[in-house]
Amino acid sequence: MENSTHQSAYKRWLVSPLIPPHINSELEEFPSLLRQLMYNRGISDYKSARAFVDCAPGAETNPFLMKDMDAAVEILRLALHDKTPIAIYGDYDVDGVTSSALLYEFLVKLGSTPRVYIPSRFDEGYGLNLDAVEQLHREGIGLLITVDCGIRSIHEIALAKNLGMRVILSDHHQPGSELPPADAVLNTRQAGDPYPYKHLAGVGLAYKLADAYLQTYPHQGLDARDWLDLVALGTVADLAPINAENRALVRAGLDQMRATERQGLYSLAQVSGIKLESINSGNIGFGLGPRLNAAGRLDSAMAAFELLTSTDVFSAGMLAQQLDAQNAQRKDLTFRIQEQAIQSALQADTENPIIFAASPDFNEGVVGLAASRVAEQLYRPAIIGSVNETSIVASCRSIPEFNITSALDACADLLVRHGGHSMAAGLTVSLENAPALLERLNAIARETLRGVELVPVLGIDREIRLEHLRDEFIPQVFEAMEKLEPTGRENPEALFCSRGCRVGSARVVGDGQHLKLSLQAGKHYFDAIAFKQGYWLNQLPERIDIAYVFELNSYMGRNTLQLNIKDIHPSQE
Numbered sequence: 001m002e003n004s005t006h007q008s009a010y011k012r013w014l015v016s017p018l019i020p021p022h023i024n025s026e027l028e029e030f031p032s033l034l035r036q037l038m039y040n041r042g043i044s045d046y047k048s049a050r051a052f053v054d055c056a057p058g059a060e061t062n063p064f065l066m067k068d069m070d071a072a073v074e075i076l077r078l079a080l081h082d083k084t085p086i087a088i089y090g091d092y093d094v095d096g097v098t099s100s101a102l103l104y105e106f107l108v109k110l111g112s113t114p115r116v117y118i119p120s121r122f123d124e125g126y127g128l129n130l131d132a133v134e135q136l137h138r139e140g141i142g143l144l145i146t147v148d149c150g151i152r153s154i155h156e157i158a159l160a161k162n163l164g165m166r167v168i169l170s171d172h173h174q175p176g177s178e179l180p181p182a183d184a185v186l187n188t189r190q191a192g193d194p195y196p197y198k199h200l201a202g203v204g205l206a207y208k209l210a211d212a213y214l215q216t217y218p219h220q221g222l223d224a225r226d227w228l229d230l231v232a233l234g235t236v237a238d239l240a241p242i243n244a245e246n247r248a249l250v251r252a253g254l255d256q257m258r259a260t261e262r263q264g265l266y267s268l269a270q271v272s273g274i275k276l277e278s279i280n281s282g283n284i285g286f287g288l289g290p291r292l293n294a295a296g297r298l299d300s301a302m303a304a305f306e307l308l309t310s311t312d313v314f315s316a317g318m319l320a321q322q323l324d325a326q327n328a329q330r331k332d333l334t335f336r337i338q339e340q341a342i343q344s345a346l347q348a349d350t351e352n353p354i355i356f357a358a359s360p361d362f363n364e365g366v367v368g369l370a371a372s373r374v375a376e377q378l379y380r381p382a383i384i385g386s387v388n389e390t391s392i393v394a395s396c397r398s399i400p401e402f403n404i405t406s407a408l409d410a411c412a413d414l415l416v417r418h419g420g421h422s423m424a425a426g427l428t429v430s431l432e433n434a435p436a437l438l439e440r441l442n443a444i445a446r447e448t449l450r451g452v453e454l455v456p457v458l459g460i461d462r463e464i465r466l467e468h469l470r471d472e473f474i475p476q477v478f479e480a481m482e483k484l485e486p487t488g489r490e491n492p493e494a495l496f497c498s499r500g501c502r503v504g505s506a507r508v509v510g511d512g513q514h515l516k517l518s519l520q521a522g523k524h525y526f527d528a529i530a531f532k533q534g535y536w537l538n539q540l541p542e543r544i545d546i547a548y549v550f551e552l553n554s555y556m557g558r559n560t561l562q563l564n565i566k567d568i569h570p571s572q573e
Helices: 021-026 032-040 046-054 069-081 094-109 130-138 154-162 202-216 224-237 244-258 263-272 281-298 302-309 313-347 367-378 404-409 434-448 473-484 534-539
Strands: 012-015 086-089 115-117 143-147 166-170 184-186 355-359 382-387 391-397 417-420 424-430 457-460 496-509 514-521 524-530 543-555 558-570
Touching (some): 021 032, 032 046, 032 473, 069 166, 069 184, 086 094, 086 130, 094 202, 094 224, 094 281, 094 302, 115 130, 130 154, 143 202, 154 166, 184 202, 202 224, 202 244, 224 281, 263 281, 263 302, 263 313, 281 313, 302 313, 313 355, 313 367, 313 382, 355 367, 367 382, 367 391, 367 424, 391 404, 404 424, 404 434, 424 434, 473 543, 496 534, 514 534, 514 558, 524 543
Parallel strands (some): 086 115, 086 143, 143 166, 166 184, 355 382, 524 558
Antiparallel strands (some): 382 391, 391 424, 496 514, 543 558
């Protein structure tokens, strides 16, 4: 059961202002609700609105705008010409696995037989390691291509160079103050990189390399767009922003997935209960992504790689079932760690803003998920770690008000390694340095968060009186929702709120995890579901305010309107 007994922090609802008349007039070509939704997402002129609706990549997505892309293409061409043994070194999450699968299939099509190396989370940890580099050298590897890792692996890449390898570094993470000595560094966040869009996932960079190569050296029957299904998988699963270029890539990738010939994807969708013909970004985020990630969290990510690249029906089916079972195990482990961390935080008599929990019993593969749940529920930065004989390997999840990677950079002298984004990072710290690290991080957090009200904000697109809801408005809602897709980070699904809704009936479903409601507003009754909010059952007032999305509930061939409730407040009306 994956449902916390602790109620999440109340969210502050921020209802977007109405679209100004002059912008409303400029966007009059589009339906009225869509105009408001686009304005809420920062779109205020016709050109931007047109690009958003069309979701088509522009000239600014030329891969050769990226620093070192020309060099990377030539290094790859020479290696292929000379039949140099190539290794792809990826990360063990979905982004790394899809990046590895994309480049592997691409290079196979070009006549190479690349070696794919994905390290063990438990034995090797994140990123390159010296032993692996030496092993690849012994195997005769002449070209090393990193995907979704390597930007902070200075010593490891220096070793590869000293051993005679050429290195193409491809990584979307934030660089440190010094870049590794690779022959080509593909990272849009590095100083001096002119590529305008800075938020490509690792798989997006791998795609750009393949695209740039084929633009320069066309190969009959090959098009980089053939791998957009993998780009969509990795981009959504990695929680990259779904805006601008990423949104165009994901939409095209979803279209490809709906008519997929990839056996592994078909098998995975089957065990996930997902209909590929109607797949959306939510299906990736909550269905496919977690199952692919489960392999690297509990065992070896190579199982996920093998599934995505498999052409055999039986093998793909067995691998998909394996990942499904591992995902169920992952859910249970995450819940147990999450509960322990929250109990520890609630019992601690401290004013420290950072929640910290570490134990030898915590599975290293799921501490990041547990940290995410804790940070979300308590709305404080959370660091959850697994303890071994010499160190703590931890995952950090933060809140928008606190850049966790910048804070870790300020503690680099106490850390064995670290890296990540503003909201998520990983670290390894020796046991002897752990107390000093926690003390310094809390000091930074206290200073950064001084005077900040730590209340999560929920952005509301529009407030609606349910009793005034007209039948003709519903098709407009679903039309606008279709235009918004794909949704995700930076482009959330359309969220509405309604106040003073009378609770007609309430019950829990799904082993007590979820709350099923019938709501009355005027003469209208609405079915509603509040996932993971079963804790409300015995404390629901007569009237509630709700934040929700509209959705169609399909059951036994019948489609009905349902309100998917994201947050509940006792009504003040």
